[in-house]
Amino acid sequence: MKEKKPLPKLLSLFLSFLKIGAFTFGGGYAMIALLENEFVSRKKWLGKEEFLDMLGIGESTPGPIAVNMATFIGYKVAGVIGSLLATIAVCLPAFVIIFIISLFFDKFLSLTYVGYAFRGIQVAVVYLIGSAGVKVIKDMKKNLFSVLVASGVFVAFILLSLFAVNFSSIFYILISGVLGLILYLIGRLRAKAAPEAPEVPAVAPSTKEQGQEGGEPPSREDKV
Amino acid sequence: MIYLTLFAVFLEIGAVSFGGGYGMLPMMRDVCLSHGFLTEEQFMDFIAVAESTPGPIAVNMATFIGSSQGGVLGAFLATLGVVLPAFIIILLIAAILKNLLKYRGVQGFLSGVRPAVAALILATAVVMGLRTVLGVTTFSGGFSFNYKGLIILAVLVLVGLGSKYLLKKKASPIVMILLSAGLGMLLYGVL
Numbered sequence: 001m002k003e004k005k006p007l008p009k010l011l012s013l014f015l016s017f018l019k020i021g022a023f024t025f026g027g028g029y030a031m032i033a034l035l036e037n038e039f040v041s042r043k044k045w046l047g048k049e050e051f052l053d054m055l056g057i058g059e060s061t062p063g064p065i066a067v068n069m070a071t072f073i074g075y076k077v078a079g080v081i082g083s084l085l086a087t088i089a090v091c092l093p094a095f096v097i098i099f100i101i102s103l104f105f106d107k108f109l110s111l112t113y114v115g116y117a118f119r120g121i122q123v124a125v126v127y128l129i130g131s132a133g134v135k136v137i138k139d140m141k142k143n144l145f146s147v148l149v150a151s152g153v154f155v156a157f158i159l160l161s162l163f164a165v166n167f168s169s170i171f172y173i174l175i176s177g178v179l180g181l182i183l184y185l186i187g188r189l190r191a192k193a194a195p196e197a198p199e200v201p202a203v204a205p206s207t208k209e210q211g212q213e214g215g216e217p218p219s220r221e222d223k224v
Numbered sequence: 225m226i227y228l229t230l231f232a233v234f235l236e237i238g239a240v241s242f243g244g245g246y247g248m249l250p251m252m253r254d255v256c257l258s259h260g261f262l263t264e265e266q267f268m269d270f271i272a273v274a275e276s277t278p279g280p281i282a283v284n285m286a287t288f289i290g291s292s293q294g295g296v297l298g299a300f301l302a303t304l305g306v307v308l309p310a311f312i313i314i315l316l317i318a319a320i321l322k323n324l325l326k327y328r329g330v331q332g333f334l335s336g337v338r339p340a341v342a343a344l345i346l347a348t349a350v351v352m353g354l355r356t357v358l359g360v361t362t363f364s365g366g367f368s369f370n371y372k373g374l375i376i377l378a379v380l381v382l383v384g385l386g387s388k389y390l391l392k393k394k395a396s397p398i399v400m401i402l403l404s405a406g407l408g409m410l411l412y413g414v415l
Contacts, residue, residue: 021278021279021280022278022279023278024278024279025275025276025277025278025396025397025398031280056325057314057317057325058314059244060242060325060334061242061310061313061314061317061325062238062239062240062241062242062309062310062313063238063239063241063282063306063307063309063310063311063313063314064241064244064245064248064280064281064282064283064306064307064310065244065245065280066279066280066283067280067282067283067307067310067311067314068310068314071310071311071314071315071318072314072317072318075314075315075318075319076318080315080319083311083314083315083318087307087311090279090280091279091280091283091303091307093278093279094277094278094279094280094283094284094287095279095283095287095299095300095303097277097278097279098273098274098277098279098283098284098287098288098291098299099287099291099296099299101273101277101288102287102288102291102292102299103291105269105273105288109269112413113409113413116408116409116411116412116413117405117406117408117409118269118272118405118408119372119373119408119412120376120404120405120406120407120408120409120411120412121268121269121272121401121404121405121408122265122268122269122272122356122373123356123357123373123376123377123380123404123408124272124376124380124400124401124403124404124405125268125271125272125275125352126268126349126352126353126356126357126377127377127380127381127384127400127404128271128275128397128400128401129246129249129271129345129348129349129352130346130349130350130353131384132246132345132349133246133342133345133346133347133348133349134346136243136246136341136342136345136346137342137343137346140338140339140342141338145335145336145339146335146338146339147339149336149339149340149343150339150340150342150343151343152343153339153340153343153344153347154343154346154347157250157343157344157347157348157351158347158350158351161347161351161362162351162354162360162361162362162363163362163363164361164362164364166258168251168254168258169250169251169253169254169344170236170237170240170251170254172340172343172344173240173242173337173340173341173344174240175340176336176337176339176340177333177334177336177337177340178333178336179336180332180333180334180335180336180337181329181332181333181336182332183332183335183336184328184329184331184332184333184335185329185332188328
């Protein structure tokens with residue numbers, strides 16, 4: 001095996017993520033295409049399957065998907081140092097640009113016509129979040145449980161907001177997650193009670209090439 | 225101590241925000257309103273800026289909110305907080321817990337989280353819309369119908385649907401923001 005020079009690779013990793021952080025508008029989806037182009041097609045650091053596995057994991061774990069992917073790809077390419085550099089690189093442009101804007105934003109907003117423009121823009125924000133919400137609901141895997149959870153959360157959130165009750169969104173997420181877990185456990189108990197029930201295999205044996213990262217086949221659901 | 229608060233609340237958001245940027249907005253809104261960091265209008269202005277600038281929305285929002293509350297150190301700590309859980313969780317999965325997501329229990333948990341996040345995003349839009357367009361914040365509060373806002377919303381929906389069905393292309397968020405800015409200046413300034 002030929003020894004690869006670590007420094008140029010780290011540098012190239014850093015620059016790639018810096019570029020991706022600086023040129024992806026609108027977050028998530030736009031970035032996924034860029035990442036694939038950069039690391040699968042051009043640099044060939046990752047296989048197509050491997051990339052899709054990572055994407056599936058990135059979409060199922062908390063946090064900004066850009067950060068999930070940067071950490072993952074960075075680790076694959078150059079270990080912990082790689083993941084650190086990639087994550088810093090992907091966040092750096094956003095941090096610098098927004099910090100500079102934040103210094104002038106109040107003054108900017110106090111200009112009369114900018115103020116008017118932002119009254120219009122606030123409506124656009126409602127529209128953008130609303131259309132994102134509609135898309136995620138459409139893409140959601142629909143079964144009795146998921147529809148009940150979604151409608152319950154939807155109604156509860158709106159009612160509690162209108163009654164000015166302070167209830168953090170975090171609780172909706174955690175409670176719904178625990179309900180999902182309980183549902184799974186009940187299903188498993190039933191399966192155990194029934195004779196000849198097929199054993200629930202938790203983990204598939206992983207081969208060296210695939211399955212190494214674990215993860216579901218990537219599903220784009222619940223992503224905007 | 226504002227720095228500690230910023231770091232802690234964004235760490236919490238980073239740890240439970242499934243579903244990427246938009247999934248994070250309901251929680252950021254909670255935090256900003258309940259800690260009195262921002263008003264609803266300011267929060268929406270920040271979202272518009274985050275949408276119009278490059279980079280992950282979560283990082284943009286954390287930097288912006290952090291900077292507004294605690295300058296450069298606030299911006300840094302909020303961003304660090306929002307990124308750290310994702311970084312650590314992915315490192316753990318990549319290095320040690322390779323099959324974490326294959327466990328059925330984890331899948332069970334996620335099967336509850338996914339519809340909840342989807343509903344939260346839509347519900348947040350509804351609550352923001354009630355406020356921006358109808359002026360309804362709470363049942364006990366007043367009601368001030370903003371017909372200009374409704375006109376802008378109607379134009380955006382029409383353009384969005386037109387772009388989707390006629391051009392077969394999703395209208396870019398930046399186009400929608402620019403369009404609404406123009407309409408805002410026209411309706412509130414000129415007319």
